[in-house]
Amino acid sequence: MNPCRIVTCLCLFLVLSSARFIPLAAQPINLQRAVMLVSPSVPMPMRQTAPQLLSEEIAKRTGITLNNVANWPHNKPITIAFVLSSDKELLGVSIPVKVEKDRPDVKPEGFRVLSEVNAKGSTLWIIGADARGILFGTGWLLRNLNMATKQLEIPAPIDVASAPAYPIRGHQLGYRTTANSYDAWTVAQFDQYFRELAIFGTNAIEGIPFHEEEKPSPHFKIPAPEMRIKMSEICQKYDLDYWVWTPATFALTDVAKRKAELDLHESFYKACPRLDHIFVPGGDPGDNHPKEVMPFLKDLHTLLIKYHPKAKIWLSLQGFSVEQIDFFYDYLAQNKPDWLAGVVHGPSSPPLAETRYRLPKQYQIRQYPDITHNVRCEFPVERWDQAYALTLGREAPNPRPYFYAKAQAVAAPFTDGFVSYSDGCHDDVNKVVWSMRGWGPDMSIHEILKEYGRFFFGPTLDEATADGIAALEQNWQGPLAENGGVETTFAYWKKLETNNPGLHTNWRWQLFLLRAYYDTYTRRRQLYEQGLEKKANALLARADVKNQGTVMTQALDVINQADKKPASPELRSKIETLCADLFASIGLQTSVPKYKAKGYERGCLLDFVDYPLNNRWWLADEITKVKSLKTKEEQLARLKKIGVWETPGKGSFYDDVSSVSKGPRVKTISDDATDIAWWKDGFSRARLSSQTFQRSPALDYDNLDPGARYVIRVVGFGEALLRVDGKRLEPIQYNREADTVKEWIVPLVATQDGRISVTFDQPEESHLNWRQNSRISDIWLLKETSKDQ
Missing domain, CATH: 3.30.379.10 (Chitobiase/beta-hexosaminidase domain 2-like)
Known part of the structure; x- marks a missing residue:
């Protein structure tokens, strides 16, 4: 939806009312x-x-x-x-x-x-x-x-x-500790949710029967094995397909473990009143070669059809090497297994178009889209503001209807449908959009959201809900400080909240209100706290040998006003209340200590609601380091460098590589969602810019002085294989440790036309976990006169 239209709708709503227009020609049936x-x-x-x-x-x-x-x-x-x-x-x-x-x-x-x-x-x-x-x-x-x-x-x-366009339209709802809400549900709540998903076109539910955490969730209402059978019963009641996701996380060459696994499966199959599909991922998790996986799947099918004669077996190629993928297709060509229904396409699978091309036509393709996460995932929020990434995290309430409609439209034609990955109720709107567009790919997103609002909130709130959800999605677009629509969206939902007190216990309503309050609180904090940091940096930049001790104290006092006199405490209090309401209404665990969430990545936005949006933690640690330097001159030089970190002076440039607001010259975005670090359970004291990064960014500079010498400075970790206008440069300083500096002199010939392009070759690090990959967080182009800064 056009942002201008959203703002117009919001303003009209505030001025007029939420009355629903019904054409005069429509004669209602009572x-x-x-x-x-x-x-x-x-x-x-x-x-x-x-x-x-x-x-x-x-x-x-x-x-x-x-x-x-x-x-x-x-x-x-x-x-x-x-x-x-x-x-x-x-x-x-x-x-x-x-x-x-x-x-x-x-x-x-x-x-x-x-x-x-x-x-x-x-x-x-x-x-x-x-x-x-x-x-x-x-x-x-x-x-x-x-x-x-x-x-x-x-x-x-x-x-x-x-009639539906795609025959498979489902969602994974794992009753497991990892989930941020499902593990707290009763049988009745699962029944109601299955029903509501069916009302919006869902025809399949996927459970997770085995291989769960050793320690059961403190929120379980009944034991997990019992609930998974209940889920099968609910699927039978609503005539929904019951899928199960069950990886082989042990070596299939281990005869004893293989037999135990088959016995476990058979016991589960026998207990389920309904079971339609078994999905075994090749990887994520799992590390078996398909020469072992395929016979195992065949044995599973033999057991499965004893109790569910029409049930089917599926496999994903996630994590398979080129050789393993070729083996799989050769196996199909030679054996033509009729026990295999098809292939599931998920993150780290081979390209979807390639899969459809190579897979024989008798086999189906089911997509496994991640609609639940915001970062470190299949569909990260592009150019997500750093403030959101560090506070809302992976599993915040995330209605993204217009984005996911586009993502689904790209992939769906290659598939027979989808069963999404979901770890909680926070992505409820996304589930509805995927199900409805799986039914009718041309359905209007606005109309889908109107039906959502009409059914869950009442007939007078259909248009209001549709525009309000669209506005929440727009809250995440572009630099947060520049997004004045966040305040408009807040006023809109605040008015809806005031006018509809009867919805205060509705968990979907609570989710939307939480996002409206949280987004606004975060924006106000960001503006306030970064304003304080600018004042503190100005003090540090003006320090001299005589007053530097006093300046350090003053700078810390200024920047720490964020804690002593926080912004908008009334919004902070409301967020706390809404999180309590959501835990009571739907079991949403927004905190580890307060609501016993599995971990801080599992939707714990309450634990990060006050996470610094300026560098006050980092500055406090840096000043401690400064005080340990041997001479006052060394101390002063470091203070000044801190003070002008983001303001290197006239004719010089600074970019925070993964900050949408502080990286104006960066052309690239991360496409693998690993540009938001997750150190110390999200409570890192590192400089904010170093917690967001790219592996191989590209930047364009113009309006350069043809007669000046420039130096490129980079802060990051590991390698940084820099090119200027396509030519590799040799560094004059090259430190690989975290948050250390690398520097290159830019040849004068490169700047003669007043512009340069800076790129980085990506080092070969496929053997490393992404957390150990090289990364780049800060880049300066320093005019020679400002090099000493």
Whole structure:
């Protein structure tokens, strides 16, 4: 959505109201006295599930209870009739199905919702191609009903038919310690969430049955093995496919462990009332060659079909080498295994287009997108402001509907659908967008968000919700200090909060409010704290031998005002309250010490709500080091270098490589999400710029003085193989330790046209974990006159 349109919508909302416009031509059907009639041809358990789902969701929102009837009523109320598209009539009444070629409601999972006036009164038909068609037709109705206290209606006439574009539309919901909320859920909460996902087009749920942490979550309501069987039962109730993700994390050549693993699987298969797909990742985790993996999968399939004859086996090629990938395709060509359903494509898999090209057509491809993380992930937030990256972290509430719609559109045509990776309820909007666009790739994101708002918050909040979620996504675009829309978004959600007090216990509402408050608090802190740092740096830059001791004390006193007189304490207090509310309502663990989250990366934004957004921790440590230097001259030189770190003087330039606000000359972005460090559980005292980095940045400089000599200075870790205008330069200073300096003299011939391009070759470090890879965090182009600074 165009940011200008969002701001306009927000302003209009603040000035006007949240009233929903209904076209005059739409004549609503009043369903307050409706009854439900189900064809006996609808298979069990959907014959019971669909009317129960419809009745219960309506009752929650309206206080109106719809009852089932066994025959057409005599007093001619409106009847909601559930039938299959193969039915010709329902208890003597013909079903008014239009004769159309290639009808959506006869395709798998397709449905038609149709209003009709007939001899029995008014009928609202929900016609499904199969049991799932009934489920998704019911979901469409719930998303489009106007429901409020003692109000239940829908615009008429209705004739909507639809079928999904992709057959696999699911989400992984692991009941495990790693999750930031699922581990705290009851069976009833899982049932409700499965239901809500189904209402928005989801047809698959993936669990994680084995290989979990030795220590169970302190939040478990029932033991994990028991819950995973309950999840299977819920899938059976809603006719959802039950997948399980289960890596082989031991050497498959170990005969004893292999047999124990097969026995474990068989026991689980036998206990599950429903089980449709087994997904074994080749890597991440796992480190077995496919020559061992493929026979193991075949043995799994033999056990699986004993209890679930139609169930299927899947494999991902994650982490496989070129040789291992070739082996896999050779195996398919030679053996043509009919027990393998297809390949799962996830992070570190071979390119999707290559996979589709090489994979024989009889095998499907299922995408495994990471929709839950913000950094260090498959789809990092591009150019995410440093302040967000260091406070919100990996698993903050992250509605990114417009981004994920684009990401899905790129990959989906190569696939048969997806089951996403999710580690908590914080990505709820993303799940809905993926499911709905998996159903209809051309669906309007704005309309999807309107349906989300209408169903979860009420009919008067559909437009408001759609624009409010879009505004939250825009909060993460560009430099935070320059994004005045953050304050507008906050005012928007604050007004919604004030006008809708009845939603204060709704966990989805709480998530949006938390983001609105947190984003605003972070922006205000950033402006305030970095303002303090500029004042402290100015003091240090003006120090001299006589007053440097006093200046150090004064600089620390100024920069530490961030702790002594913090910005917006009322927002800080509200964030604390919302985190408590979310733990109570949905088990969201935003803190390790307070809510016993598994770890600080698991959505613990409350633990980082006050993490410094200036360099006061680093400055305190540096001043301690300065005081240990032998001479006052050395001390003074270091103080001045600190003072002008980001302001090297006229004609010189500084770039914080991965800061969207302080790296104006940087052209590149990290495409592997490893540019935000995670040291000391996120509580590093290192300079903020060194916690964000790239491996091989590229920068362009112009308006240079052709007659001046320039030096390039770099701070980082490991190697920095620098080129200027494509030519490698030899360094005059080259330190590989963390946060040390490297320098190169720029040849005069390079600056004669007033511009240079700076690039870095990426060193060969494939054998290293990303945390040990070389990195570059700060770059200066220093005019010779300012070199001593």
